[in-house]
Amino acid sequence: MTNERRTGDRVVFERGIPAFMMGIDGTWRRNCILEDVSETGAKLTVEGSVEGLHLKEFFLLLSSTGLAYRRCELSWVNGDQIGVNFIKQGDKSRRDGRRQTLDPAVV
Template identity: 40%
Template structure:
Protein backbone atom coordinates (compact mmCIF):
# COMPACT_ATOMS: atom_id res chain seq x y z
CA UNK A 1 0.00 0.00 0.00
CA UNK A 2 1.22 3.49 -0.81
CA UNK A 3 1.93 5.55 2.31
CA UNK A 4 3.25 8.56 0.36
CA UNK A 5 -0.03 10.50 -0.01
CA UNK A 6 0.52 12.37 3.24
CA UNK A 7 -0.44 15.98 3.85
CA UNK A 8 2.52 16.75 6.13
CA UNK A 9 6.14 15.63 6.34
CA UNK A 10 6.52 12.61 8.60
CA UNK A 11 9.30 12.03 11.08
CA UNK A 12 10.68 8.47 11.10
CA UNK A 13 11.43 7.29 14.61
CA UNK A 14 14.79 5.56 15.06
CA UNK A 15 13.57 3.35 17.89
CA UNK A 16 10.36 1.61 18.92
CA UNK A 17 8.13 4.19 20.56
CA UNK A 18 5.35 2.38 22.42
CA UNK A 19 1.89 3.95 22.52
CA UNK A 20 -1.66 2.86 23.23
CA UNK A 21 -4.91 3.06 21.29
CA UNK A 22 -8.05 3.54 23.40
CA UNK A 23 -11.69 3.53 22.31
CA UNK A 24 -13.46 6.88 22.52
CA UNK A 25 -15.83 5.30 25.06
CA UNK A 26 -12.99 3.48 26.88
CA UNK A 27 -14.27 -0.03 26.12
CA UNK A 28 -11.02 -1.34 24.59
CA UNK A 29 -7.25 -0.73 24.49
CA UNK A 30 -4.53 -1.92 22.11
CA UNK A 31 -0.78 -1.50 22.42
CA UNK A 32 0.97 -0.20 19.34
CA UNK A 33 4.31 1.04 18.05
CA UNK A 34 4.60 4.48 16.48
CA UNK A 35 6.40 4.06 13.14
CA UNK A 36 6.25 7.68 12.03
CA UNK A 37 4.35 10.82 12.94
CA UNK A 38 3.55 14.32 11.64
CA UNK A 39 1.38 17.24 12.66
CA UNK A 40 -1.62 15.71 10.88
CA UNK A 41 -1.31 11.95 11.46
CA UNK A 42 0.76 8.86 12.15
CA UNK A 43 1.53 5.33 11.05
CA UNK A 44 1.21 2.64 13.70
CA UNK A 45 1.95 -1.07 14.04
CA UNK A 46 -0.81 -2.51 16.20
CA UNK A 47 -0.51 -5.45 18.59
CA UNK A 48 -3.42 -7.88 18.78
CA UNK A 49 -6.76 -7.97 17.03
CA UNK A 50 -7.55 -5.18 14.59
CA UNK A 51 -11.28 -5.88 14.84
CA UNK A 52 -11.71 -2.99 17.28
CA UNK A 53 -10.59 -0.50 14.62
CA UNK A 54 -13.98 -0.86 12.94
CA UNK A 55 -14.99 1.98 15.26
CA UNK A 56 -12.81 4.18 12.98
CA UNK A 57 -12.25 6.80 15.74
CA UNK A 58 -10.17 6.37 18.88
CA UNK A 59 -7.52 8.02 21.01
CA UNK A 60 -3.76 7.56 20.58
CA UNK A 61 -2.11 7.86 24.00
CA UNK A 62 1.48 8.99 23.57
CA UNK A 63 2.42 8.92 27.25
CA UNK A 64 1.98 6.27 29.91
CA UNK A 65 0.12 8.75 32.11
CA UNK A 66 -2.35 9.55 29.31
CA UNK A 67 -1.62 13.25 29.46
CA UNK A 68 -0.40 13.43 25.86
CA UNK A 69 -2.96 12.10 23.41
CA UNK A 70 -4.54 12.71 20.01
CA UNK A 71 -8.02 11.87 18.79
CA UNK A 72 -7.63 9.84 15.59
CA UNK A 73 -9.56 8.51 12.66
CA UNK A 74 -8.48 5.41 10.77
CA UNK A 75 -7.43 6.30 7.23
CA UNK A 76 -5.93 3.02 5.99
CA UNK A 77 -5.17 -0.45 7.20
CA UNK A 78 -2.51 -2.72 5.70
CA UNK A 79 -1.87 -5.91 7.64
CA UNK A 80 -0.87 -4.89 11.15
CA UNK A 81 -0.03 -1.30 10.11
CA UNK A 82 -2.58 1.50 10.31
CA UNK A 83 -2.54 5.05 9.05
CA UNK A 84 -4.41 7.56 11.19
CA UNK A 85 -5.35 11.20 10.80
CA UNK A 86 -5.44 13.40 13.89
CA UNK A 87 -8.84 14.99 14.41
CA UNK A 88 -8.56 18.64 15.37
CA UNK A 89 -10.95 21.57 15.43
CA UNK A 90 -9.45 22.60 12.07
CA UNK A 91 -10.13 19.21 10.43
CA UNK A 92 -13.70 19.31 11.77
CA UNK A 93 -14.21 22.82 10.32
CA UNK A 94 -12.82 21.69 6.95
CA UNK A 95 -15.15 18.68 6.87
CA UNK A 96 -18.11 20.86 7.76
CA UNK A 97 -17.24 23.34 5.00
CA UNK A 98 -16.97 20.52 2.43
CA UNK A 99 -20.34 19.08 3.42
CA UNK A 100 -22.02 22.52 3.15
CA UNK A 101 -20.96 22.95 -0.49
CA UNK A 102 -23.54 21.91 -3.09
CA UNK A 103 -22.54 19.09 -5.50
CA UNK A 104 -20.67 20.26 -8.63
CA UNK A 105 -23.63 19.26 -10.87
CA UNK A 106 -25.88 21.65 -8.96
CA UNK A 107 -23.64 24.60 -9.89
CA UNK A 108 -24.26 24.24 -13.65
Protein backbone atom coordinates (compact mmCIF):
# COMPACT_ATOMS: atom_id res chain seq x y z
CA MET A 1 0.00 0.00 0.00
CA THR A 2 1.29 3.48 -0.80
CA ASN A 3 1.67 6.25 1.75
CA GLU A 4 -1.33 8.57 1.61
CA ARG A 5 -0.14 12.19 1.42
CA ARG A 6 -3.56 13.75 0.99
CA THR A 7 -5.06 15.29 4.12
CA GLY A 8 -8.71 15.53 3.02
CA ASP A 9 -11.26 12.83 2.32
CA ARG A 10 -11.28 11.54 -1.23
CA VAL A 11 -13.86 10.08 -3.55
CA VAL A 12 -12.74 7.04 -5.55
CA PHE A 13 -14.59 6.40 -8.82
CA GLU A 14 -15.18 2.73 -9.64
CA ARG A 15 -14.76 3.20 -13.40
CA GLY A 16 -13.11 6.61 -13.50
CA ILE A 17 -14.46 9.79 -15.06
CA PRO A 18 -13.28 10.82 -18.56
CA ALA A 19 -11.57 14.23 -18.49
CA PHE A 20 -8.90 16.25 -20.32
CA MET A 21 -5.61 17.87 -19.35
CA MET A 22 -4.63 21.05 -21.19
CA GLY A 23 -1.56 23.25 -21.03
CA ILE A 24 -2.02 26.72 -19.52
CA ASP A 25 -0.98 28.20 -22.87
CA GLY A 26 -3.27 25.83 -24.83
CA THR A 27 -0.43 24.23 -26.80
CA TRP A 28 -1.19 20.66 -25.70
CA ARG A 29 -4.12 18.52 -24.60
CA ARG A 30 -4.38 14.91 -23.39
CA ASN A 31 -7.27 12.61 -22.57
CA CYS A 32 -7.21 11.30 -19.03
CA ILE A 33 -9.33 9.42 -16.51
CA LEU A 34 -10.11 10.97 -13.14
CA GLU A 35 -9.51 8.05 -10.76
CA ASP A 36 -10.10 9.82 -7.46
CA VAL A 37 -10.51 13.36 -6.18
CA SER A 38 -10.33 15.29 -2.92
CA GLU A 39 -10.72 18.94 -2.03
CA THR A 40 -7.00 19.49 -2.57
CA GLY A 41 -6.10 17.24 -5.51
CA ALA A 42 -6.70 14.21 -7.69
CA LYS A 43 -5.19 11.08 -9.24
CA LEU A 44 -5.33 10.84 -13.03
CA THR A 45 -4.53 8.10 -15.53
CA VAL A 46 -3.13 9.80 -18.63
CA GLU A 47 -3.61 8.49 -22.17
CA GLY A 48 -0.37 8.81 -24.11
CA SER A 49 2.98 10.06 -22.91
CA VAL A 50 3.44 13.01 -20.56
CA GLU A 51 7.10 13.27 -21.53
CA GLY A 52 7.96 16.73 -22.77
CA LEU A 53 4.74 18.35 -21.52
CA HIS A 54 4.92 21.39 -19.25
CA LEU A 55 3.18 19.91 -16.20
CA LYS A 56 4.27 22.45 -13.57
CA GLU A 57 0.89 24.11 -14.08
CA PHE A 58 -2.01 23.02 -16.31
CA PHE A 59 -5.80 22.77 -16.49
CA LEU A 60 -7.88 19.69 -15.70
CA LEU A 61 -10.99 20.03 -17.90
CA LEU A 62 -13.98 18.20 -16.53
CA SER A 63 -16.22 18.92 -19.52
CA SER A 64 -15.58 18.75 -23.26
CA THR A 65 -16.44 22.46 -23.59
CA GLY A 66 -13.97 23.48 -20.88
CA LEU A 67 -16.62 25.20 -18.76
CA ALA A 68 -15.82 23.05 -15.69
CA TYR A 69 -12.12 23.02 -14.87
CA ARG A 70 -9.49 23.15 -12.13
CA ARG A 71 -6.03 24.69 -12.31
CA CYS A 72 -3.45 22.06 -11.28
CA GLU A 73 0.20 21.48 -10.54
CA LEU A 74 1.99 18.14 -10.78
CA SER A 75 2.63 16.34 -7.50
CA TRP A 76 3.93 12.92 -8.58
CA VAL A 77 4.25 10.54 -11.57
CA ASN A 78 4.01 6.74 -11.50
CA GLY A 79 3.90 5.27 -15.01
CA ASP A 80 0.71 6.46 -16.71
CA GLN A 81 -0.75 7.80 -13.44
CA ILE A 82 -0.11 11.25 -12.00
CA GLY A 83 -1.08 13.02 -8.83
CA VAL A 84 -2.09 16.68 -9.01
CA ASN A 85 -2.65 19.43 -6.46
CA PHE A 86 -5.38 21.95 -7.15
CA ILE A 87 -4.22 25.57 -7.22
CA LYS A 88 -6.55 27.91 -5.32
CA GLN A 89 -7.82 31.12 -6.92
CA GLY A 90 -5.60 34.10 -6.02
CA ASP A 91 -2.24 33.85 -4.37
CA LYS A 92 -1.35 34.26 -0.70
CA SER A 93 -0.11 37.83 -1.02
CA ARG A 94 -3.36 38.98 -2.65
CA ARG A 95 -5.47 37.28 0.03
CA ASP A 96 -3.32 38.74 2.83
CA GLY A 97 -3.72 42.20 1.29
CA ARG A 98 -7.50 41.89 1.34
CA ARG A 99 -7.48 40.87 4.98
CA GLN A 100 -5.47 43.92 5.96
CA THR A 101 -7.99 46.29 4.37
CA LEU A 102 -10.90 44.97 6.43
CA ASP A 103 -11.93 47.22 9.31
CA PRO A 104 -12.55 45.03 12.41
CA ALA A 105 -15.16 47.50 13.64
CA VAL A 106 -17.22 46.92 10.48
CA VAL A 107 -16.94 43.14 10.55
